[in-house]
Amino acid sequence: MHPQRWGDPAAQTSLPDSARGLIELAFGEIVERPAAEDVAxxxxxxxxxxxxxxxxxxxxxxVLTDDAARRLRTRGKSTPDLLKARTGDLSDAPDVVVRPGDQAEVEAVLAVATTHRLAVVPFGGGTSVTGGLVAAREPFAGVVSLDLVRMKRLLAVDDESMTATLEPGLRGPEAEALLAEHGLTIGHFPQSFEFASIGGFAATRSSGQSSAGYGRFDALVVGLTVVTPSGTISVGSSPANAAGPDLRQVFLGSEGTFGVISSVTVRVRPVPQDKVYVGWRWPSFAAGAAAMRTLAQTGLLPTVIRLSDEAETAINLADPTAIGGADEAGCLMITGFEGTPAAVAAKRTAVTALLTELGGTDVGTDVGAAWAHGRFNAPYLRDSLLDVGVLVETLETATFWSNRERLYADVKSALESSLGDGALVLCHISHVYETGCSLYFTVAAKESDDPLAQWAAAKQAASDAIVAAGATITHHHAVGTDHKPWFAQEIGPLGVQTLRAIKDSLDPAGLLNPGVLV
Amino acid sequence: MHPQRWGDPAAQTSLPDSARGLIELAFGEIVERPAAEDVAxxxxxxxxxxxxxxxxxxxxxxVLTDDAARRLRTRGKSTPDLLKARTGDLSDAPDVVVRPGDQAEVEAVLAVATTHRLAVVPFGGGTSVTGGLVAAREPFAGVVSLDLVRMKRLLAVDDESMTATLEPGLRGPEAEALLAEHGLTIGHFPQSFEFASIGGFAATRSSGQSSAGYGRFDALVVGLTVVTPSGTISVGSSPANAAGPDLRQVFLGSEGTFGVISSVTVRVRPVPQDKVYVGWRWPSFAAGAAAMRTLAQTGLLPTVIRLSDEAETAINLADPTAIGGADEAGCLMITGFEGTPAAVAAKRTAVTALLTELGGTDVGTDVGAAWAHGRFNAPYLRDSLLDVGVLVETLETATFWSNRERLYADVKSALESSLGDGALVLCHISHVYETGCSLYFTVAAKESDDPLAQWAAAKQAASDAIVAAGATITHHHAVGTDHKPWFAQEIGPLGVQTLRAIKDSLDPAGLLNPGVLV
Structure with missing residues (x-):
């Protein structure tokens, strides 16, 4: 990973001239904003x-103490993180990077941290976009980045129960490659898939692009082991039970603040033989959302389902007539079907019948294939836009269906008002449930002189609107430090007190990821 | 509810002569064991x-202080509870019964309890079978049964999001009747359905007979409000999110020890237009279980699916030839399909094809209808058997598929060894997941002179076997006081410490259901 950009440096691209033209059209003259180099x-x-x-x-x-190692574990990959890294602000760098090789070594690191009063920041893929890797430095004697990169084993496969036990440092493609040798897949493909890790998926309660079919990561986890300063705990004695509160759901989403996840047992599925992605056009965002709701409540969800609003549909496809060839732009929906040929065919037939009945237009598999091809590319594009002075960032929330329209309108309005004229605010629904859905916003605006403050104001306005609407501050990006104030409002003082009680019990010295979550 | 028996006194029956004959055949001469009357x-x-x-x-x-009111809230409905009640042991009676009418009154009761140092036992349907209503008396000034019977409102219906908010005192049929006015159902039908309450379903992480189709109760809950001695908390801001640990799953299964659930928001479904229950015969328990696993892992689960082992199949049907008319007894499976006519027909066709391919024999809808007709009757039969000196009790567990055979063999063997010659040990699988299933055991044995000790020894042997096999001590009966030692082994010392930390934070004086869970 590049210390100032997303992903594989070899995969970086500069903007094509056509895109530069569009940017000038939207935001005026391009101002190149190269990142500072050789920062200390x-x-x-x-x-x-x-x-x-x-x-x-x-x-x-x-144990790595060199500048390059420390620089690479400084913060995550939110736009504010990148803006800071680009200007050479590495003030949140850890003092040392340690790479334990197994659970016993994680336990040993926590013992050292306890003895020497060190803050410990668990580090998986380094892809946090919510300030999840920014530890409070005081009152600790130092900050340790606990990089799980060496813990990459597939510990067990149970092909009768269809579960697999994985170490936390496996990145998405590494885990999938190991499971593919057994004909299995987790089916968890968030946009960060190429770099994010199994431990990170669990710690942040991640949700992937195929969650309608495979389930959110928290729904896929049947067991996990967590190393805490107070000892190591394994939970998950059965698929489900009535044996008290579900402790799995206490550690899922704990963001490294209760303990370090040292192994995760997940439900797995056969590698799908067929994958088909089909585009649909809807006359409006509301019509497409209503169709999604009907699919979910009828029990007919495809493996992938997402819907762009009018603005995102227009931007993403450049030429709106590509969506079905009609004059109107409308809204693009992507449906994806994965599984055996028979299952794919049956589900696709049923979904096609229902969506057609609901007023959608099948615009074919080319649009779907284009989405699938580019599904992990957006973060690279963000870097190219930052290079030319265009601020790009995303945020997401979720709510129940009856609150969707209000939430959409309020957040969109908050972002547009705070970012001012000319800002683009795009939205899509990427995760769908029987009772509600997520809303994922992308903004693009001409950078002000202080883009950090510019985004902070927009983020504050949007977050206030989210909480005021009774929605969640994060559907799949976690809390980190960025969402903490609104998270506290969302769960209330007693919710914070409950999490704090767990934290104080498992990590009495408060060493783990201090300042994150609670 | 009768203070010494299950359910509606008007629904009680005595054993038919044919059954008495079978009992004499199995257990020897019948000894009538009438319950003590007019006990103080x-x-x-x-x-x-x-x-x-x-x-x-x-x-x-x-505020009820009369003997009848206190007697009716003494313990729950496990066989040990009934045996004690039948002999007139009411030593666990609460001192007073209070019936708050709304959330504010629940808060007021907890304030009084705090001031006067009273233990508080939340009481819903009174159907606990794990000692969940037996509070530790010391060091409290008194024990209050907090009966939620007056809190029976349907607070909200959101037919766009398909959720409903219910008060905790609604019993199963009452909740279903209120929802039916809106064309909706929860679809939660545990054997205790007729008497158990919404609050109890949530507090005990209940699972119903139709859980394969509708989901476990903990999966149906999207939000809840809990009154604790430290304040009132509402959780559930969205269908799912990444906003920290899922606090819903902390209160679900907390068995009244963290707080009193004052409202529950659940996912609802349309009332099914069609309900069809179909019987299947399998040559063995293992073959039937394998078929269940295939259904679950293929994504083809019916609404209801259960499978009796050879012994339970033989006992339940009296005449084994009724199962398909073959010579061999085999194992009976019940599959149930609920929904629209089209959905029922489609699912039934797909399931029939798969089960036939796997070697099952469709034995028609009469057997299925017979099961559906008697699905809530077993507890009444238990009373009739206790009347004639036959000890009957159940216990349940769950595990992953690859551990099913071992768990089944070990628990069966533990029960048979401890109960001795002539004891019947029956088993069925009643809840199925992609990764595993539950095992539900029923035992019948001639009562010894000390049936409480007789069952305690069997329960200990079975529970030890369950924990030794790495399975859960309870799939859907909760922990209560009866399962506490094994629950502690299951989640380990750090798990207990975590729950204790939550408890100490929310209920610092330890007033709520003391002695239960942790």
Whole structure:
């Protein structure tokens, strides 16, 4: 991963001339904003004896103190994170990076942290977009980035129960490759898939683009092991039970603040033989959303289902007539079907019949294939836009169906008002449930002189609107530090007190990811 | 509810002569064991000023101190509970019964309990079978049964989101009747359905006979409000999210120990137009279980699916030839399909094709209808058997598919060994998941002179076997006091510590259902 950009440096592209033309049309003259190079990481502030103890815990080769290693574990990949990294602000760099090789070494690292009063930031793929990797430095003797990169084993496959136990450091494609040798898949494909890790998926309660078919990651987890400063706990004695509160759901979404997830057992499925993605056109966002609701409530959800609003439909496809060849732009829906040929055919037939009846127009598989081809590319595009002074960021929420229109209108209005004239606010529904759906907003605006403040104001306005509408501050990006104030409003003082009680019990010195979540 | 028996006294029956003959054949001469009548409730031990304060909180009419009221809220409906009640042991009677009418009155009762140091036992349908209504008396000034019977409103229906908000005191049929006026159903039908309450379903993480189609109760809950001694909390801002740990899953299964559930918002479905129940015969329990697994992993689960082992199949049907008319007894499976006529027909066709291919024999809808007709009757039969000296009790567990055979063999063997010659041990699978299933055991044995000790030994042996096999101590009966030692083993010391931390934070004086769960 590039320290100032998303993803594989080799996959970076510059904007095509056509895109530059569109940007000039939308935002005026292009101002190149190259990232600062060769920026210095602040001097580490951690006692030598603590570093020595970490070396004893995981081996000298796995304790990294060099600038490049520390720079690469500085913050995550939100636009504010990137803006800071681009200007050379590395003030949140960890003092040291440790790479435990197994659960015992994670336990050893936490023991050292306890002894030396070190803050510990669990690090998986480094793809947080909510400030989940920014630990409070005070009152600790140092900040350790606990990188799980060496814990990449497939620990067990149970092909009768259709479960697999994975180590947390496996990135999405690595986990899928190991499972594919057994003909299996997790089916979890968030936009961060190429870099995000199994541990991160669990710690942030992630949801992928195929969640309608395979389920959210929290629904896929049947068991997990968590190393805490108070000891190690394994939960998940059965698929489901009535044995008290579901402790799995306490650790899922705990964002490294209760413990370090050292293994995850997930439900797996056969690798799908067929994958078909079909585009649909709807006269309006509301009509498409109503169709999604009907699919969900009829029990007919495809594997993938997403719907862009009018603005996102127009932007994404450049030429609106590509959507079915009609004059009106309308809204584009992507439906995806994965499984055996028979299952794909049967579901597609049933969904086609229902969507047609509801007023949708099948615009074929080319549009669907185009979406599938580019499904992980948006973060690269963001970097190219930041290069030319266009601020791009996303945020997401979810609510019940009856509140969808209000939430959409309020958040869109909050973003447009705060970002001012000329800002683009796009939205899509990417996750659908029987009782409601997510809303995922993307904004693009000409950068002001202080783009961090510019985005902070927009984010504040949108977040206030979300909480005022009674919706959730995050559907699949987690809380981190960025969402903390609104998360506290969402769950109320007693909810915060409950999480704090768990935290204080498992991590009494408050070493784990301090300042994140609660 | 009868204080010594299950259910509606008017629905009680005595055993038919044919059954008495079978019992004599199985267990020898019948010894009538009538229940003691006119037994006295121990004198209440609670300060008058506490009772006066409760009267102020909920009104004088809603504070009951009479013997009948206290007797009816003494313990639940496990066989040990019934055995104690039948012999006149009412030592666990609450001192007073209070019936708050709304959430504010629940809050007022907890305030009084805090001031006067009273233990509070939330009481819904009174159908606990795990000692969930037996509060530790010390060191409290008195024990209050907080009966939610007056909180029976349907607070909201959202037919766009397909959710409904219900008060906790609604019993199963009452909730269904209110929802039926809107054409809706929850679809939650545990065997206790006729008496158990919405609050109890949530507090015990209940699972119903139609859970394959409608989902477990914990999966149906999208929001809930809980009154704790530290304040009132509402959780559930969206169908699903990434906003920290899922606090809904902390209160679901908390069995009244963290707070009193004052409202529950559940996913609802249209009342099914069609209901069809079809019987299938399998050559063995293993073959039937394998078929269930295939259905679950193919995404083809019917609304209801259950499978009796050879012993239960033989007992339940008296004449084994009724199962398809073959010589061999085999194992009976019930499949149920509910929904629109088209959905029922489509699912039934697909399931029939798959089960036939897997070696099952369709034995028609008469067997299925017979099951559906008697689905809530077993607890009545238990009373009739206790009347004639036959000890009957059930227990249940769940595990992953690859562990099913071991768990089945170990628990069956533990029960048979401890109950001795002539005991009947029956089993069925009643809940099925992609990754595993439940096992529900029923035992019948001639009562010894000390049936409580007789069952305690069997329960201990079975519970030890369950934990040794790595399975859960309870799939849908909750923890209560009866399962506490094994629950602690299942979640480990750190799991207990986590729950204790939540409890201490929300209920610092430990007033709520003391002794239950943790």
């Amino acid at each position: 990481v602040p001097a580490a502030r951690i006692p030598d004896e603590a570093v020595d103890a970490l070396r004893t815990a995981v081996g000298g080769d796995n | 409730v121990p004198a209440a031990r609670i300060p008058d000023e506490a009772v006066d304060a409760l009267r102020t909180a909920v009104g004088g009419d809603n």
